[in-house]
Amino acid sequence: MNSVVCVKQVPDTETLIKLNADGTGIETAGIKWIMNPFDEYAVEEAVRQKEKSGGAVTLVCLGPDQALDAIRSGLAMGADTAVHINDAEFAAKADPYATAVALAAAIKDLEYDAIFCGKQAVDDDAGQVASILGELLDLPVITIVIKFELSDDGKTAIVTREIEGGHAVIEVPLPAIFTAQKGLNEPRYASLPQIMKAKKKPVTVKTVADLGVSAEPMTVIKGMELPPERQAGKMIEGADAAAKAAALAKALHEEAEVI
């Protein structure tokens, strides 16, 4: 099975977010960048399928120069090649729609049976790119996948997706798009030799113009703000657990009025 995996580079989840001077985005100086955690599950699944049934894994990433680090991480996990859409100007104003237009243009010339994305990018949290890709490429999209199996003839995927309060099992003919949720697998740590090998794997760099597309964003960020800092409140005192529990229940009932 040939797979394409869309990987995005995002700020490390440890990052303390600060705003830039004009309040239109975040301050990026000093941020450590990582592969979007959900994309790790996506890469892992594609590599496992390759290990089981053959084929190749191609990464596609839209992002600036530094995004190459995320691409190299994916190659070290076992992906074979990558397309890096490196177009700083485009990426800077790309909303989910524009992102999907660029990714679709890069993917359309690749060979694939499945496209794996993350469930959402943990920076912008839109959870939209895969669904828009599906529309642009006219492919079915199954989101929030926690189990992926290929039929014996390799033509169909049988997947389990998370739904509210449970699971649904969906069967879909390939090619199709899947978004990876935590639980799909346990992403591997790349070994040093794999990391070294990844440095030699081919990465094709393209601009959006090379792909022959242009896209105006369909959404505009008018401003950003930080939530008010939460202040430490009150410590509940008491002689023993019972006294503390009673004091807490009273405070929740009479003061906070949440019960």
Added chain:
Amino acid sequence: MPEILVYAEVQKGEIKKGAFEITSKAKALGGQVSACIIGKDVEGLAGELGKYGADKIYVVDGPEFENYLTEPYVQALAHVAGLVNPSIIFISASAQGKDLTPALAARLKVGSISDCVDLSMEGDKVIAKRPMFAGKAYATVEALGNPQVLSIRPNSFGVEEIAGAGDVEKVDVSLDTSKIKAVVKSVEVTESEEPDQTEAEIIVAGGRGMDNGENFKLLEELAHAFGPTATVGASRAAVDAGWIEHGYQIGQTGKTVSPNLYIAAGISGAIQHLAGMNTSKVIVAINKDPEAPIFSKADYGVVGDLFEIIPKLTEEIKKIKGQ
């Protein structure tokens, strides 16, 4: 006056609370409000939306809509959007809504805004506030296309009784089956009456301090004492240890929640966990380590052993609730 179309999700034979929230919010924003419900045997539920502001309710009812699947639902909702010609579409950002919204928007060839927590009008355009970085920052965003498509986080707005005309109309949708490639083989939903974490008003969450999966029963009992709007949550450490399913995980790579009350028991307060729950109205931390970072975000802190405090707290809550 903007024409607003609201998608009203049905689950287990009932219209979800999130649907009433967005219907009454649409009315409060000054819109002409249409609602659309889709499912099997759902026609009888439609009228209720009138109480919360729907002027017209479109019903798409048939066996082919028994289980949610993206493509048929997108086709049905896009069909109704074609009838209504709305300038704004609201969908509650439930698990289903998160799947449906971007797919619908893409079908209508517009962008969408995910998981909005606040809305305001500028002329006939809606401007939305939405969290990014799991709530570490908020963006004010405008969708430029027509219609503007937005998913709205549950619990962001209250359910208000505002009467709408409430006219119900049944709509026949002839599906383009050539586009429906996926098939639902089975659906398994636990019988539990608990609300989803994203919709619960009270969450009792446990972390590594719970020691094992069995002990989560203590938290279930406390949630149970609080009543049917309460449920259990967990830190990633507890989920990764295999003590509880991933669906319970709160945080940057789990669910983002803003209940009225969040109780964190045996959770240290890592930045990824805080990101998922720091918009909760009241936060309680129960931790044996007085230096735990969670205390700096908590409205009420209790230093002590959760295994002693939680059962006592359950008793106290039962007393207050008169159980």
